[in-house]
Amino acid sequence: MKKVYVSGVGIISALGVGVAEHARKLFSKETGIAPVSILPTKHRAYHVGEIKKTTQDLAESHRWAEFNDKSRNIVLGAYALSEAIESAELNTDQLNETGFINATTVGGMDKTEVIHGQLLAQESVDLSTYLHHDCGDSGHALGNHFGLNGFRSTISTACSSSTNSIMQGARMIKLGISERMIVGGVDALSLFTFNGFRSLQILDPDWCKPFDMNRKGLNLGEGAAYLVLESEESLQERNGKALAEISGYGNANDAFHQTASSEEGNGAYMAMNSAIENSGLQLDQIDYVNAHGTATPINDSSEGNALKRIFGTKIPPYSSTKAYTGHTLAAAGSVEAVISIIAIREQKVCPNLNLTAPIESINPPAQDATKLSIKHVLSNSFGFGGNCSSVIISAV
Amino acid sequence: MSVYIKSSAVISSFNSFGSDVELNESADTSFIQANEPPYSDYIPRNLIRRMSRVVKMSIACSSKIKNDSGISDYGAxxxxxxxxxxxxxxKFLIQVSEDETSVLSPTPFIQSTHNTMAGQIALLETQHCENMTYSNRGHSFENALMDGMMxxxxxxxxxxxxxxxxxxPIVKELHQKLCLSKPSAFLKKVGEGAGFFLLSGVAEKGKTRIEDLLTFEVNGKDDFKNKLEKFILKHDLHSGLDLVLLGAVKGKIDPFSQILLSLLSDxxxxxTFKEVSGEFHTAxxxxxxLADKLLQGEGFDHDIWVNRPEKTRPKKVLIYNNYLGHNHSLYLLSV
Structure with missing residues (x-):
């Protein structure tokens, strides 16, 4: 079977811009979460994983003038995508034949929110703005800007979206449809999602507490992360360097409820199980689990139960990194895939933050950046609609 | 490896649910509304009220496929x-725009996620298999179909x-404004609808076979023409092709479709299927x-013909579509 390698990564989140800043802050337990400052909400005290610059400032500091009036998704995506392309050292010709699978749930919602305000106020509407609403918009704008002219697709499966984009890219390479794919996702904060989760009463107004008994809910975040995936042949041909390998993936549906996870974590169990089977690894070869760990009461207990069903009493060191970045929705899977690669590179577990009384159903998550031999990482992403996905990332 | 369509269901201005369904013709010139089947025949009654139309159309199509094929265990x-x-x-945006500090009903937010249709099918049929949703403009459906072929x-x-x-309501309003402000060869009546398919790798006599699916973007008309010529050559479409079904409307064939016609035999x-579907991302x-119906010999009563095919039951059909001049796709089908 063909192998799928990661040859480049890029990331932006509330922790900062780029892999280096993420690594530094993750291992020094520095969170990116703080009260709202940019999002135009009246609920200013809520803690969010926000990138503390306006969209226009972000676009201007890179002189991406063409993005000035575009959605925040496009600009955040451009930061992560340019880093991924640079780190893989891809030239124009190579980019031209590279496929791109983006993932997003909000699309150009920030722009649509402006239009809705104008329509309500019966003001004149800039129609071109509306054309940025759909989820496909950011993928095409980014693909065009960076000259990614191979196959293009956009996945929208709620919070598992970008894990699914990694899986799809890997499948396309294994089937020989493409030799090189850029995969990942982006979601900016929006009034729509912020108020959506608030109305569901699953936002913790303060710092979220993944896997704590007194957890109250999630902190919403924003960000983007992309991975360059390549076949062995493609790497050899251009003399590229592998950073990691995508060694397994699994996607299953919980088929329990539109938004809530089943208590026994059926979907999560099946997704992890199918990823491990797909990788051909033994259970004791998984060295670290980057959990979905949103810090909602239901997710963490359901995911904990699924981990217990898979690993029994031998659950590997695990943690949630949502207390650093917030829940970046469609981007969460690729953000955490990049964090998993950082853990492999540094041979350290990412510490779980804000824990005072760990849940008792399973052993507590890792709380220190312990030095550990990490060869295989399992990373989970679960979403609305019962979508559960897992990916296994391995050292090379 | 060939891929066959075992069963299909469609809801558009026409639908495949009754035997004598009238076309849903609206007096309005800017949109075409779907002709919806009686949902209570296909969806548990207690769920219908809560579902939005796009979810109901999707569930009705998957239920019809289940009834027709007898299959409810899916591979994906x-x-x-x-x-x-x-x-x-x-609905949720309006609540937020009006007053973010009021008590917001979470129901429309819960039901707003793009993967609600695929998720609800899994939920209703207790299907734990791979579940994916693609949202990629005029290639949203093609991405799903390609994944199915994979x-x-x-x-x-x-x-x-x-x-x-x-x-x-807002899509209709904005589209109307767009039609008035920026007339273009690509602007059509905006539409809606659903088409669902059960795919199999097992050859079954008489079933529609998907020979190829190509999705592409183009850099100008010459690039478009080159890509078409390659596809025509690859499949030797100068002979044996009975019908080309364009994602266009009769009186206003777009420039890309014109180029395709100039390359094929007279x-x-x-x-033209957008005559009856209208324009939307998954038209x-x-x-x-519609092509599957024609290949299955079911015929089609409504006038979509620029040039009515000689054979009443075509054996080889090419579909060409673009969305507002972008997101081009070609499907080659045969029986």
């Missing part, structure tokens, strides 16, 4: 949608693939369902 569930649950999204290649059977989109039948799912 893959749905494409351009705007997702846009009516519920708008799963067949990987050895799965009975893969459910669909495309669906709904009209919303004697080929030419039909090609309706186009594919």
């Amino acid at each position: 569930i893959l749905v494409g949608t351009g705007l997702g649950c846009v009516v519920d999204s708008e 799963y067949i290649k990987e050895g799965r059977d009975n893969v459910l693939v669909g495309g669906s989109d709904e009209l919303s 004697s080929i039948g030419v039909g 090609s799912a309706v186009g594919l369902a």
Whole structure:
């Protein structure tokens, strides 16, 4: 079977811009979460994983003038995508034949929110703005800007979206449809999602507490992360360097409820199980689990139960990194895939933050950046609609 | 590896649910509304009230496929949608825009996620298989279909693939304004609908075979022409092709479709499916369902013909579609 390698990564989140800043802050337990400052909400005290610059400032500091009036998704995506392309050292010709699978749930919602305000106020509407609403918009704008002219697709499966984009890219390479794919996702904060989760009463107004008994809910975040995936042949041909390998993936549906996870974590169990089977690894070869760990009461207990069903009493060191970045929705899977690669590179577990009384159903998550031999990482992403996905990332 | 359409269901201005369904013709010149079947025949009554139309159309199609094929265990569930649950999204946005500090009802937010259709099918049929939703403009349905073809290649059977989109008050209003402000060869009546398909890798006599699916973007008309010529050469389409079904309307064939027609023989039948579907991101799912009907010899009563094909039952059909001049796709089908 063909192998799928990661040859480049890029990331932006509330922790900062780029892999280096993420690594530094993750291992020094520095969170990116703080009260709202940019999002135009009246609920200013809520803690969010926000990138503390306006969209226009972000676009201007890179002189991406063409993005000035575009959605925040496009600009955040451009930061992560340019880093991924640079780190893989891809030239124009190579980019031209590279496929791109983006993932997003909000699309150009920030722009649509402006239009809705104008329509309500019966003001004149800039129609071109509306054309940025759909989820496909950011993928095409980014693909065009960076000259990614191979196959293009956009996945929208709620919070598992970008894990699914990694899986799809890997499948396309294994089937020989493409030799090189850029995969990942982006979601900016929006009034729509912020108020959506608030109305569901699953936002913790303060710092979220993944896997704590007194957890109250999630902190919403924003960000983007992309991975360059390549076949062995493609790497050899251009003399590229592998950073990691995508060694397994699994996607299953919980088929329990539109938004809530089943208590026994059926979907999560099946997704992890199918990823491990797909990788051909033994259970004791998984060295670290980057959990979905949103810090909602239901997710963490359901995911904990699924981990217990898979690993029994031998659950590997695990943690949630949502207390650093917030829940970046469609981007969460690729953000955490990049964090998993950082853990492999540094041979350290990412510490779980804000824990005072760990849940008792399973052993507590890792709380220190312990030095550990990490060869295989399992990373989970679960979403609305019962979508559960897992990916296994391995050292090379 | 060939991929066959075992069963299909469609909801558009026409639908495949009754035997004598009238076309849903609206007096309004800017949109075409779907002709919806009696949902209570296909969806548990207690759920209908809560579901948005795009979800109901999708569930009705998958239920019809289940009834017709007798199959409810899927190899994967893959749905494409351009705007997702846009009516519920708008409902929630209006609440937020009006007063963010009031008590907001979470129901439209819960139902606004793009993967609601695929998720609800899994939930209703208790299907734990791979479940994916694509939202990629005029290629949303094509991405789902291609994924289905990949799963067949990987050895799965009975893969459910669909495309669906709904009209919303704001989409209609903005589209109307767009039509008035920027007349273009690509602007058509905006539409809605759903087309779902059960795919199999097992050859079954008389079933529609998907020989090829190509999705592409172009850099100018010459690039477009080159890509078409390659496809025509690869499949030797100068002979044996009975019908080309365009994602166009009769009186206003777009420049890309014109180029395709100039490359094909004059004697080929030419039909235009957006005449009946209207324009939307997943209109090609309706186009594919219509082509499947024709290949299955079911005929089609409505006038979509620029050039009516000689054979009443075509054996080889090419579908060409683009969305507002972007997101081009070609499907080659045969029986």
